[in-house]
Amino acid sequence: MPTAGNSLTIKDGTVILHDDWVLSRFTELRREVRSALSDTAQTVERVDWSDLRQLDSAGASLIAELLGSERLAQLAESDPELATERKGLLLTVAHATSTESSPPVPPSGLLHLLAVVGRWISGFARDQKLLTGFIGQTLTTILAMLPHPARWRLTSLVAHIQRTGLNALPIVALLTFLVGAVVAFLGATVLERFGATIYTVHLVTFAFLREFGVILAAILLAGRTASAYTAQLGSMKANQEIDALRASGLDPIEMLVVPRVLAMVISLPFLTFVGMISGIVGGAMVCLYSLDISITQFLSIIEREVPLNHFLVGLGKAPVFAFVVAVIGCLEGLKVSGSAESVGQHTTSSVVQSIFMVILLDAIAALFFMEMGW
Incomplete structure (x- = not known):
């Protein structure tokens, strides 16, 4: 049974196209195409283009829906009577609408491993390049502020020192005391x-x-x-407060980053000193109650046999670690894209990167001091 419409006839496996197949008639043509698809299940052997007047990409897409992209490409390619420009249009639309593609070949185990390692190394190198540039920008801003005391944000600096240093004293003292006791117990x-x-x-x-x-x-x-730096700056970035600072002619690095970095650089040496004393006190308690080494004897051994350079080496690493940790925290906050999910992701990244960089720098410093005999 033939299927007929104003612009489409299907008879004996032949599709006959009439009139114009253009965008202005898209709704009418789509109705005819869908009616033809539901009324017939004939296999299309050829297409009669002789009565087709105008054709554009919208009409070609409907023909592809009627025939199928692969079948349209076959019929258009094999029809010698089809004009060259129409053949090119039909083939382009057929290829664009084709949903059939060869399944992706899963990579082998070794290739997949190499791809993962390559992506990790590339991302790490990109992050380190960005971190290096941000460190340079921060140092440049600090040096530019030094000759101008009016630009020093002392109130913000003191507030961050309190949050960073004073508020962290109890947890640092407690943790190092316990670790000192554990080290002494295991060593004994x-x-x-x-x-x-x-x-x-x-x-x-x-x-x-x-x-x-x-x-x-x-x-x-x-x-x-x-992590707090990242969350604070990330929330400001998400709320467009940092953009507002820039629009007001203020430098976010000078207003937000420099006080936080300087606060941590000032605070960490004091926290390191407290950590050293608390850890030694924890070890002294174990020595006193488990090894019968009195406090007087403990202090006498330290005074007599522990050189001062060990204290200076440990304390000298504190400002470097503080600067790197603070810069990473601020940089990750400024990288937030604007959503709460992004804030969480960059906060996690900030903690992981900071801890990684602290351990990496400490390993490099240990090798350097060992070679120098310090």
């Missing part, structure tokens, strides 16, 4: 086998003066303060 357990429990004093003192005091304080600030 091992050294007891060799009859050298007295060297537990050296172990605890060296560990906290050179490494644990500054590392634990820096990691705590990375989780506590860097």
Whole structure:
């Protein structure tokens, strides 16, 4: 049975197109195409284009819907009577509307691993390049502010020192005290086998003066303060407050970043000192109650056998760690795209990157100081 309409006839496997197949008649033509699709299940063997007057991409898409993209491409390609320009249009639309594609070949295990590693290295290099540029911008802003005391934001600086340093003192002291006790207990357990429990004093003192005091304080600030910086600046970015500062002619780096960075650079050395003292006190408590080493003897060993350079090495790393952690926290906050989800993602990234950079820099510093004999 033939299927007929004003612009479309299907008879004996032949589709006959009439009149204009253009955008202005799209609704009418689509109704005829869908009616023809529901009324017939004949296999189309050829298309009669002789009565077709005008054709554009909208009409060609309806012909592709009627015949199927693959079948339209076959018929248009094999029809010698079809004009060249119409054949090109039909083939382009057929290829554009084709949903059939070869399934993607899953990468092999090795190729997938190499791709993942390559993406990670590329992302890491991009992040480090961005971090380096932001560090340079921050240092440039600080140097530009130094000769102009009127630009110093002392109120903001003091407020951030209180939040960063004073409010973090209890948790830093408690954590380092407990870690000092654990280090002393484990050291005594091992050294007891060799009859050298007295060297537990050296172990605890060296560990906290050179490494644990500054590392634990820096990691705590990375989780506590860097994440807060990211969340604060990220919320401001999401609320377009930073854009408002720029529109007002104010520099967000000078207004928001510099006080936070300087506050952490000032606070971390004091927190490191508190961490060193608390860790040593924790170790001293274990020595006193488990090893029968009196406080007087403990302090005498420190005074006699622990050089001052260990304290200076640990304290000297604190400003560097503080600067890197603060810059990462601020940078991640400024990278927020504007949604609450983005704030959460960059806050997590800030903590992970800060801790990673602290451990990386500490490892580099340890190798350097070892080679220098410090």
